[in-house]
Amino acid sequence: MSGFEDQLQEQLARFRDAGLYRELRPLDGAQSTHVAMAGKPVLNFSSNDYLGLANHPALKEAVARALHDFGTGSGASRLICGSLRIHHELEQNIASFKGVPAALCFSSGYAAALGAIGALLGKNDIIVIDKLVHASIVDAARLSAAKIRVFAHNDVDDLKKILQWADSRSTGQTGGRPRVLIVTESVFSMDGDLAPLREIIEVKERHGAWLMVDEAHATGLFGERARGLAEAFGIADRIEVQMGTLGKALGSAGGYICGSRALIELLVNRARSFIFSTAPTPASSAAATEALRIVQSAEGQERRALLWQRVDETKNALIRAGWRIPVVQSPILPLVVGQEASAVSLASELLALGILIPAIRYPTVARGAARLRLTISASHAAEEIAQLMGALAQCRTKGLSA
Numbered sequence: 001m002s003g004f005e006d007q008l009q010e011q012l013a014r015f016r017d018a019g020l021y022r023e024l025r026p027l028d029g030a031q032s033t034h035v036a037m038a039g040k041p042v043l044n045f046s047s048n049d050y051l052g053l054a055n056h057p058a059l060k061e062a063v064a065r066a067l068h069d070f071g072t073g074s075g076a077s078r079l080i081c082g083s084l085r086i087h088h089e090l091e092q093n094i095a096s097f098k099g100v101p102a103a104l105c106f107s108s109g110y111a112a113a114l115g116a117i118g119a120l121l122g123k124n125d126i127i128v129i130d131k132l133v134h135a136s137i138v139d140a141a142r143l144s145a146a147k148i149r150v151f152a153h154n155d156v157d158d159l160k161k162i163l164q165w166a167d168s169r170s171t172g173q174t175g176g177r178p179r180v181l182i183v184t185e186s187v188f189s190m191d192g193d194l195a196p197l198r199e200i201i202e203v204k205e206r207h208g209a210w211l212m213v214d215e216a217h218a219t220g221l222f223g224e225r226a227r228g229l230a231e232a233f234g235i236a237d238r239i240e241v242q243m244g245t246l247g248k249a250l251g252s253a254g255g256y257i258c259g260s261r262a263l264i265e266l267l268v269n270r271a272r273s274f275i276f277s278t279a280p281t282p283a284s285s286a287a288a289t290e291a292l293r294i295v296q297s298a299e300g301q302e303r304r305a306l307l308w309q310r311v312d313e314t315k316n317a318l319i320r321a322g323w324r325i326p327v328v329q330s331p332i333l334p335l336v337v338g339q340e341a342s343a344v345s346l347a348s349e350l351l352a353l354g355i356l357i358p359a360i361r362y363p364t365v366a367r368g369a370a371r372l373r374l375t376i377s378a379s380h381a382a383e384e385i386a387q388l389m390g391a392l393a394q395c396r397t398k399g400l401s402a
Contacts, residue, residue, distance in 0.1 A: 019340030019370075020361055030055040031251075033379045035356065042356045043384055045374050050331050051220060051303045052379030053251030053294060059287045066286035074279035079268070082279035090285045093292050094256050098227050098242060102264035105285070107277050109216055109245040109255030110136040114143065115271030116212065116241060116257045117183070121146040125179040126166050128159065132190070134214065135364075137183050146181075153188075156199045163207040180209040181241075186229035187217035190365050190373060192332030194229060201238050212241035217330060220249030220295045221304060250295065252287035254280050307331060307378040310385065314376055317389045321396075336371040343370035346395060353391040 015021040028036035031054040035044050053059060066086060074082035087105060094103035106112040117140035121127055125146040129137055131153045141148045149165070151158040159182070166180045182204050184195045197213065204211050215228035223231030228244065230236035241263065246254040257267060267274060294300050315328040318335075325333055335357075337343040343359035350357055350372075361370045374388075 019344055033377055033381075033384060037351075037356065040354075042351065042354050043387060044356045045376070045380075045388055046357050047375060047377060048217070048248040049251055049377055049379075050249040050307060050375070051251065051295070051300070052377050053249070053291050053303075056251060056291075056294065058294060059251055059290050062286040062290035063283045066282040070282035072283070073281060076279070077275065077277060078279045079275060084279065084282060084285075086282050086285045086289075087279060090289045091256070093289050094244075094258055097225070097292050097296065098244075098258045099225075099231075099236065100242065100258045100260070102261045103256050103258035104264045104267050104271075104274065105246070105280060105288075106255045106257070106271075106274055107280050108253070109134075109214075109243070109247070110139075111273040111277060112243055112245075112255030112257050113137050113140045113214070115267060115273035116243065117141060117181070118144050118272055119267050119270035120144075120210075120241070121179060121181055125181070126169065128162050128166070128180065128182045128209070130154065130184040130195070132188055133183060133185055134189060134216070137214065141183070147178075154193070154196055156196055156203055159200065160203055163203060163209060166209070167207060177208075180207070181212060182209050183212045183214070185214045185216065187215075187222075187330045187332070189217055189332070190360065190371070191326060191334050192217075192328065192330040193326065194329050197230060197233050197235055197239075201235050205238070210240040211238075212243060213239050214243045216243070216245040216248060216255075217332065219244040220291075220300075221307070221331070226295050226300060226304065246284070246288040246291075250288050250291040252291055253284045254288065303378040307376065310378065310380050310382075311376045313382060314374070314385050314388070317385060318392075321389060321393065323392070331376040333374040333376070334371045335374055336369060338368055338370060340367075340370045343372060347372055349395050350391055353394060355388055355391045 025037055031047060031049055033044050035042060070084055070086055074084055076082040091103045091105055095101060106115060113136040121144040123145040127141045127144060127146045128149045128151060129141055131150050149162045151162055169178060186195050201211060213230060218228040220226050222229045225231060230239055240259060242258050244256050246252040311331050318325055337346055340361045343361060347357060347359040357372045357374055359370060360373045
């Protein structure tokens with residue numbers, strides 16, 4: 001055992017030396033713009049709760065009803081005896097919301113990616129992913145055993161070259177043409193930039209490829225019906241596989257895949273992360289169902305309008321203060337620092353001033369691209385943004401900035 005522990009401690013020491021050591025920090029109370037850490041109140045600018053629904057009274061009431069009617073756990077996997085009516089109702093609501101025939105829920109967005117990609121592809125197929133897709137998609141691609149190709153971030157010309165290569169792979173093959181699946185996010189989680197979905201679709205259709213789009217950071221925020229960026233661009237019906245999360249703007253937990261009924265039937269039969277997982281809790285399904293109702297209501301429209309107002313206020317304040325930020329297209333505003341140790345120092349100083357924005361470091365982002373991932377919620381007040389800017393100004397006077 002001593003050799004085992006020694007090696008673990010050596011590895012942890014390397015993490016600390018490289019500025020990559022992480023630790024869990026308990027928060028007291030509900031997810032909100034105001035939380036407490038070690039008994040100290042802090043202002044939270046790091047959550048993905050974009051519409052402020054995670055602590056919404058209506059979601060909590062829905063959870064209470066679900067606990068009364070269905071209990072705390074689902075008891076088993078969906079294919080054994082855990083497929084509760086409340087799960088089916090949620091999936092019907094997701095399908096209606098997204099304007100597709102069917103949907104299937106998973107315990108997390110990570111599980112949704114693993115299950116869908118693994119079910120669709122095998123060792124003779126090809127998966128083409130954007131360089132900056134989420135780790136769940138990268139891991140799913142590796143586990144699928146398909147040939148992996150990576151195109152430069154949002155670079156459609158690079159994607160074209162890879163698809164031309166994929167076309168050449170099918171020439172003369174006796175086993176038939178390999179399946180080719182392109183996977184991208186619609187709103188990228190670390191930079192907040194948008195994928196060129198229209199151009200990607202034009203290219204994939206010329207080459208007979210499939211497209212899977214992760215709308216995790218777009219669901220509930222973009223489009224006339226808040227379905228996501230694909231709806232906003234008017235191309236949702238040309239995407240074979242749509243993925244999303246229930247744990248960001250919808251304020252609950254879990255992930256989903258939606259599309260054709262045949263796609264969902266295939267996942268029920270082949271997606272290992274669905275087949276071999278206990279079903280999501282009734283409470284999380286109830287919360288997500290209620291969140292979908294709110295997102296599609298007048299209240300949802302008001303919350304989205306307020307969110308984009310707060311995003312504009314924060315962006316403009318950062319620019320006036322001289323902070324370098326990319327073009328803002330989402331509630332994610334990356335303050336790129338560069339070196340990991342510098343990002344950690346800036347985050348620590350902000351925390352001392354009552355602002356929670358943890359440092360994001362390798363392997364979540366590339367080495368030397370550490371940043372503070374500032375996120376805005378509809379629940380943030382104008383004076384809270386002013387408090388954030390005051391804290392950032394104090395950090396700049398100490399030589400800590402992005």
